[in-house]
Amino acid sequence: MISTDTDILRAAEEWSRSGRQVAVATVVETWGSAPRPVGSHLVIDAEGNFVGSVSGGCVEGAVVAEAADVIADGKARMLEFGVADETAWKVGLSCGGRIKVYVEPVRAEAAL
């Protein structure tokens, strides 16, 4: 069972080593009642496979979609979700909180 942040970051390393393109999403800020604590990770590959969680299900779909762009252009992004932020995102958190998620690519090096 991959459920812990330990397992998730190990999965990120293993996926990247096996040649898959990988992005790591991290909850960096939360306001109000948010389902997953700051520091929670979601690891996503170019095919949209993912492990971990940043919200307990409410915004994973949007993060996975955005991760595809991060993998494609190699640029990190900051995403914000929440009921108070309807302009940027249509995906809300049912609990009424807000979260900021940082999505970054894992850059494999030739030496490894």
Add this chain to the structure above:
Amino acid sequence: MDLSVLATLNAEREARRATVLVTDITAGTQRLVKQDDIAADPLAEPLEKQLRMAKSGMVEAEGKAYFLTVQAPHPRVVVTGAVHISQAMAPMAKTLDLDLVIIDPRTAFATPERFPDVTLLPEWPEEAIPRIGLDGYTAFVALTHDPKIDDPGLDAALRSNCFYIGALGSRKTHGKRVERLTAAGFDQEAIGRIHAPIGLDIGAVSPAEIALSILAEIVNTLRGPRRKPI
């Protein structure tokens, strides 16, 4: 995140050493700071503060916004006694994301059939513990009722900075244990670190309920109570 940074971060965590990954979220630049290098880091103060709380978070420094990914060593529970209670503890500890190590030199008890998926060391504690080491992210639990097995474990735990020490047994049993530990040279303050009777007082009866009360006490010690009494 460079794969090399991710690999170092995972390796340090497996070696039970803390790290903090510092990300400048505006520039997207990153560096990994190992536990021993924190004091010399320009961000030493916020790094130490976040590590003490074992909490990742945003910090502002020198007009920049950084995200600190804190990797504190994984909490671990070391138990003497391959007994009923530790059997019940095994799946619970796994669910709670606590690494469980069970030490018992009695090979009839310490069998893989009784303890699948658990780190099981069929050795005396005085052999096993120096090898695995006890640290500030370790809880030690004595469950055998046998001083020959429990006492060497408690001795090692009391000499370490384990965040939790607990010993099974009635008040009478513990009274005798206190006498032995006192004779071994431990003072009242040291012996006072031992949770005995062990576990939160939830009226536990069955082995599983006792396992629950012990793990609840360990989580309580690790995280600290949050709610104020009404």
